Amino acid sequence: MRALLVVNPRATTTSERARDVLVRALRSAVDLTVSYTERRGHATRLARDAAESGIDLVVTLGGDGTVNEAVNGLLTAPTALDGLSATPADRLPALAVVPGGSTNVFARALGMPRDWADGTSVILDGLRDGRHRVIGLGRADDRYFCFTAGLGWDAATIRRVEQSRLRGRTSTPALYMRATFGQFFTGLDRKDPPLTLERPDETPDTGLATVIVQNTAPWTYVGDRPVHLNPDASFDLGLDVTALRRLTIAAGARTVTQLAWRSGDPRGKQVLRLHDIAEFTVVASRPQPFQLDGDYLGDRQKVHFVSVPSALRVIC
Template sequence: MRALLVVNPKATTTSERSRDVLVRALRSAVHLTVEYTSRRGHAATLARAAAESGVEVVVTLGGDGTVNEAVNGLMTAQSALAGLSGPRAHALPALAVVPGGSTNVFARALGLPRDWVDGTSVILDALRDGRSRIIGLGMADDRYFTFAAGVGLDAAVVRRVEQSRLRGRRSTPALYFRSIVGQMLTGDDRKSPPLSIERPGEPAETDLGNVIVQNTSPWTYLGDRPVHPSPTASFDLGLDITALRRLAVTSTTRTLAQLATRKGDPRGKQVLHLPDQTEFTVVASRPQPFQLDGDYLGERQKVRFVSVPEALRVIC
C-alpha cells in the first residue's frame, strides 16, 4: 500500500525525534513517502498530487489547518475522479490524521486519542485491519471544511487568537477566553446585527450577530472539555447552524456559560438552531470575519454553504 505522510514541521506537539519515530512506525505498515510543508496551501498541493498519482492513503501530521488543506487537495484531485459514478470517497485516497496541533478538533471528533503516539497506534491498527469510515464534509463557496465554519463573532475571536500566536503566545483556553471577552467589549455588532441566513423555499432569518456552522460535534475543545453548540451535528447528516440573534453582553455571556458546560446546547430567545441543513447562504450587510476549521480567512459579505455527503474515507 502506497502512502504519503504530509508533515507540518511547525506542528506544536511534536519534535524532530518524534517525527522520526512516526515515520518508522508507518513504514512498518505501508510503502511511505514523506513530504514537509513549507508554506500555506502546500499540504493541499501535496495531497492533490498524491491522489492523482495513485497513492492509497494520505497521512497528515499537524493541526486542523493542515488537515483542512489536505482534504481540499484530495477533494479537488481531477484524474482520480474521472469517470466516477459512485461516491467520490471510493476513488480518492483515504485520509489518516495524526494529531500534532494544539487542539486537533477533527481527529478527536473521529474518536482518535489526543496524543500523537496513541493516535498513531490506532491508525496502524486500522491500516492493518483495513478499517475505515466514510464521512460527509461541508463546503463554503469553493472550499471544503471538516468540522466547523463561522461568520461573525467566533471568526473574529479566531483572528484575535492568530494575531496573538504571531506575537509568540501559546494557544490555550485562557487565550481564547480573553479573546472572546475583548471582542465582545470592542465589537460593533451588538447594536446592529449584520447577518442573515437564506435557505431555498424558507423565509430568511435576519438580525443575526454570529453564525456557527457545524459538520460534526463538538464544535471545538477547551482543553479536554468539548464545546457543543449543536450536539446533534454529525458527519453522517447535513450541516447544523447555531446563530445568535443579538450580541448583548448579558445574553451572550449567558450563552457562553451554557457552552462551557459539558452538556452545551445553548437555549434562549437569542439562540437560533437549524439542524441538518443541505444548502443555505449567510449574507452580511457589511464584510464580516470568516473562519473555516479554525483558520481565519479574511472578511466576507456572502458565503454559500453546502453539505457534501459521503465525501471522504478516513482511517480511524
C-alpha cells in the same frame, strides 16, 4: 499500499525524534513517502498531487489547518471530479490523521486519541484490519471544511488569537477564552446585526450577529472538555447551524457563560438552531470575519454552504 505522510514541521506537540519514530512505524505497514510543508497552502498541493499519482493513503501530522488543506487537496484533485463513481470517497485516497496541533478537533471528533503515538497505533491497527469510516464534509463556496465554519463573532475571535500568536503568544484554552470575552465586549456591533441566513423555499432569518456551522459535534474543545452548540451534528448528516441574534450584554454574557462553563449547548430566544441542512447561504450587510476549521480566512459578505455526503474515507 502506497502512502504519503504530510508533515507540518511546526506541529506543536511533536519533536523531530517523535517524527522519526512515526515514520519508522508507518514504514512497517506501507510504502511511505514523506513531505514537509513549507508554507501555508502547501499541504493542499501535496495531497492533490498524491491523489493524481494514485497514492492509496494520505497521512497528516499537524493541526486542524494541515488537515483542512490536505482535505481540500484531495477533494479538488481531478480524480475526485471525474464522475466515474457515485461518491468522492470511492475514487480518492483514504485519509489518516495523526494529531500534532494544539486542539485537534477533527481527530478527536473521529474518536482518535490526543497523543500522537496512540493515534499512530490506531491508524496502524486500522490499516491491518482494513477498517475505515466514510464521512461527509461541508463546503463553503469553493472550499471544503471538516468540522466547523463561521461568520462573525467566532471568526473574529480566531482572528484575535492568530494575531496574538504572531506576537509570540502560545495557543492555550486561556488565550481563546480571553479572545472570546474581549471580542464580545469590545468588538461587536449590537445595534445592527449584519447577517441573514437564506434557505431554499424558506423565509430568511435576519438580524443575526454570528453564524456558526458544524459538520460534526462537538464544536470545539477547551482543554479536555468538549463544547457543544448542536450536539446532534454528525459526519453522517447534513450541516447544523447555531446563530445568535441581537447580542445584548445580558444575553451575550449568558451565552458566553454557557459556552465557557457548561460545555456549550446555548438556548434562548436569541439562539437560532438548525439541524441536518443540505444547503443555505449567509449574506452580510457589511464584510464579516470568516473562518473554516479554526483558520481565519479574511472577511466575506456572502458565503454559500453545501453538505457533501460520503466525501472521504478516514482511517480511525
